[in-house]
Amino acid sequence: MGVLRSRDFWSGTAFVAIGLWFLWRGQDYRFGSASAMGPGYFPVLIALALALVGLVILLKALRSHAAAIERPVLRPLVFVLASIIVFALSIERFGLVPATIAAILVASPASRAFRWGETVPLAIGMAGFGALVFVYALSQNMPLVRF
Amino acid sequence: MESLAALAGGFSAALGVHNLLFCLLGCLLGTLIGVLPGIGPLATIAMLLPITFAMDPLTSLIMLAGIYYGAQYGGSTTAILLNLPGETSSVVTCLDGYEMAKRGRAGAALAIAALSSFFAGCVATLFIALLAPSLAAFSMQVRSPEYVVLIALGLVASVVLSRGSPLKAVAMALLGLLLGTLGTDVTSGETRFVENVLPLYDGLSFVALALGLFGLAELLSNLEHPEARGTLVGRISRLWPSADDFRQAWKAVLRGTSLGSLMGLLPGSGAAVASFTSYVVEKRFARDPSRFGYGAVEGVAGPEAANNAAAQTSFIPLLMLGIPGTATMALMMGAMMMQGIAPGSAIVTTNPTLFWGLIASMWIGNLMLLVINLPMIGLWVKMLSVPYRILFPSILLFSCIGVYSLNASSFDVWMLAIFAAAGYALRKLDCDAAPLLIAFVLGPLLEEHLRRALIISRGSPMIFIERPIALGLIVCVAILIALIVLPSFRARREEAFHE
Numbered sequence A: 001m002g003v004l005r006s007r008d009f010w011s012g013t014a015f016v017a018i019g020l021w022f023l024w025r026g027q028d029y030r031f032g033s034a035s036a037m038g039p040g041y042f043p044v045l046i047a048l049a050l051a052l053v054g055l056v057i058l059l060k061a062l063r064s065h066a067a068a069i070e071r072p073v074l075r076p077l078v079f080v081l082a083s084i085i086v087f088a089l090s091i092e093r094f095g096l097v098p099a100t101i102a103a104i105l106v107a108s109p110a111s112r113a114f115r116w117g118e119t120v121p122l123a124i125g126m127a128g129f130g131a132l133v134f135v136y137a138l139s140q141n142m143p144l145v146r147f
Numbered sequence B: 001m002e003s004l005a006a007l008a009g010g011f012s013a014a015l016g017v018h019n020l021l022f023c024l025l026g027c028l029l030g031t032l033i034g035v036l037p038g039i040g041p042l043a044t045i046a047m048l049l050p051i052t053f054a055m056d057p058l059t060s061l062i063m064l065a066g067i068y069y070g071a072q073y074g075g076s077t078t079a080i081l082l083n084l085p086g087e088t089s090s091v092v093t094c095l096d097g098y099e100m101a102k103r104g105r106a107g108a109a110l111a112i113a114a115l116s117s118f119f120a121g122c123v124a125t126l127f128i129a130l131l132a133p134s135l136a137a138f139s140m141q142v143r144s145p146e147y148v149v150l151i152a153l154g155l156v157a158s159v160v161l162s163r164g165s166p167l168k169a170v171a172m173a174l175l176g177l178l179l180g181t182l183g184t185d186v187t188s189g190e191t192r193f194v195e196n197v198l199p200l201y202d203g204l205s206f207v208a209l210a211l212g213l214f215g216l217a218e219l220l221s222n223l224e225h226p227e228a229r230g231t232l233v234g235r236i237s238r239l240w241p242s243a244d245d246f247r248q249a250w251k252a253v254l255r256g257t258s259l260g261s262l263m264g265l266l267p268g269s270g271a272a273v274a275s276f277t278s279y280v281v282e283k284r285f286a287r288d289p290s291r292f293g294y295g296a297v298e299g300v301a302g303p304e305a306a307n308n309a310a311a312q313t314s315f316i317p318l319l320m321l322g323i324p325g326t327a328t329m330a331l332m333m334g335a336m337m338m339q340g341i342a343p344g345s346a347i348v349t350t351n352p353t354l355f356w357g358l359i360a361s362m363w364i365g366n367l368m369l370l371v372i373n374l375p376m377i378g379l380w381v382k383m384l385s386v387p388y389r390i391l392f393p394s395i396l397l398f399s400c401i402g403v404y405s406l407n408a409s410s411f412d413v414w415m416l417a418i419f420a421a422a423g424y425a426l427r428k429l430d431c432d433a434a435p436l437l438i439a440f441v442l443g444p445l446l447e448e449h450l451r452r453a454l455i456i457s458r459g460s461p462m463i464f465i466e467r468p469i470a471l472g473l474i475v476c477v478a479i480l481i482a483l484i485v486l487p488s489f490r491a492r493r494e495e496a497f498h499e
Helices: A007-028 A041-063 A074-094 A096-110 A116-137 B002-014 B017-035 B041-052 B057-082 B088-102 B106-140 B144-160 B166-180 B198-202 B206-224 B243-265 B271-285 B298-313 B315-321 B327-338 B352-373 B377-383 B388-407 B410-428 B434-456 B468-485 B487-498
Strands: none
Touching: A007 A041, A007 B166, A041 B166, A041 B434, A074 A096, A074 B206, A074 B388, A074 B410, A096 A116, A096 B388, A116 B388, B002 B017, B002 B057, B002 B106, B002 B352, B017 B041, B017 B057, B017 B352, B017 B377, B041 B057, B041 B206, B041 B327, B041 B388, B057 B088, B057 B106, B057 B298, B057 B327, B057 B352, B057 B377, B088 B106, B088 B271, B088 B298, B106 B243, B106 B298, B106 B315, B106 B352, B144 B166, B144 B315, B144 B434, B144 B468, B166 B434, B206 B327, B206 B388, B206 B410, B206 B434, B243 B271, B243 B298, B243 B315, B271 B298, B298 B315, B315 B327, B315 B352, B327 B434, B388 B410
16 A cells, blocks of 8 residues: 555656666667767667656655556456457458457457447458458558468 | 738649548548547547558648547537537537537537637638748748757647646656657667667657557546446527627637637647637636636637637647647648658748648638538437447557558557557556657657757857747746746646646
């Protein structure tokens, strides 16, 4: 309880971590000087600033009671992300029509109100619509179906 | 007068059948997504960006712009009828618009909103036409040192106008600048921070970033909080407002239009802020402020005029200086750059058809919107009965297809998943993603101009205060920073975002 649930504590920590990572990786690039900025100059200075601002946010969160993080609901997050990943995996292997059907079927349960009776026709309809719009009308470079 | 001739040239370009068709398509789409809560112009433009890639630059900008200002119209429709702002810029329209509807005057409220928006749109078009030559002359004076300060001004403004803690907004802007450095550095040719991931050598996919952080993060949060949909008030009987309404509204429309036109010019503000400011101004000017919140016509007319005027003039900093004021404008800039057009001072002279054609299309689009909205209002309201459980898988799918089709790269779709998760986490941590997106677009420009300015001055930062325009802009930055620190403004800002 307390600080471990504070929004500002975690956002501050994340900013410090990201800033430090860029600061560390930025050491690989020549820094140069103000009159001749190397590729490392700008990112390193910005990363330093980010780490410092993150630290201030973090310290302020430790001193006072900041708002707590709202409890995440896993169901939408899991199904939505899974749907994007399914699309990414199937679009090149199997083509637009199977990828569309799979993405819609996986995404729909993200809402508690979903019904198979609606989702299946939606998936088929979207596959047809997508094929018409993207492949025929806009001649985007995607295979419709691939085995 | 020269610019009026140029504007006429723009009209002839925009009135081509092809361009008219896409203007109409953009306006229809804009109205649709404006009416539907849970999908905004930002996500829609990001989704359609890959498609416009195949079009001619003017046509694609005309359509994307149509989506943007069309959404302002659609957003106010649901605000008035359902107390449900389709867009952030129509939040204040709920206050008095819905009250008017509850009193059986929904038709009058809708007509006042549409007519005010139309009037403001016409004036803003004229305003841009008259202002463009002097702005072009000004932007010729803008060199690297001025660009550095201008970009800083844009970044500071995005922080001032973001939701939540200013400190976190600063961190988000810095993070955006860092993400912008990913990929190949133009000057040295060195690849930075890519850790040997080959598809990252061209930098992060801008569309995946925008869609993930805004569109999909919004979608996830809608699924988490199934919204309580308002109920439609009564039937829309009489559409035409009474003479009394017109008498009360016209001054508010004039004030809203001038306010919106000016606020749109400032980097960082845009339609939402303009409409809020206009509401506050109207309340202060009113002889009887107690009517506000209980169906005052001015409370609808002023903000509606202001948001439409600002939506239009906010194209000016983008087109003239290459500095996007809002996250949506950052997307428009992305669209232009993908077409190989660098927005900036030269655009008016090198590509007058594009510039004036876009401006002219906005006026035409506003006229179309008047027709689309008033007689077809019933159709748009019907759209609201499409349940979200059908809508969200489709939005998700089109986001995936859009991101994929841009480079035919499934790596970008993976990035979309990562950014969606990141956007969700940022929302949970109460960090506004708008400064990040603006900084991401401006970052590479900032680095380049900073490098050039410091080469000219041999490393001395004095160059930024020795040049008069740069100094003037620095004063603006200082005023903005002072505003963040000032407690009274902070309180006002909190209030603005809570309403």
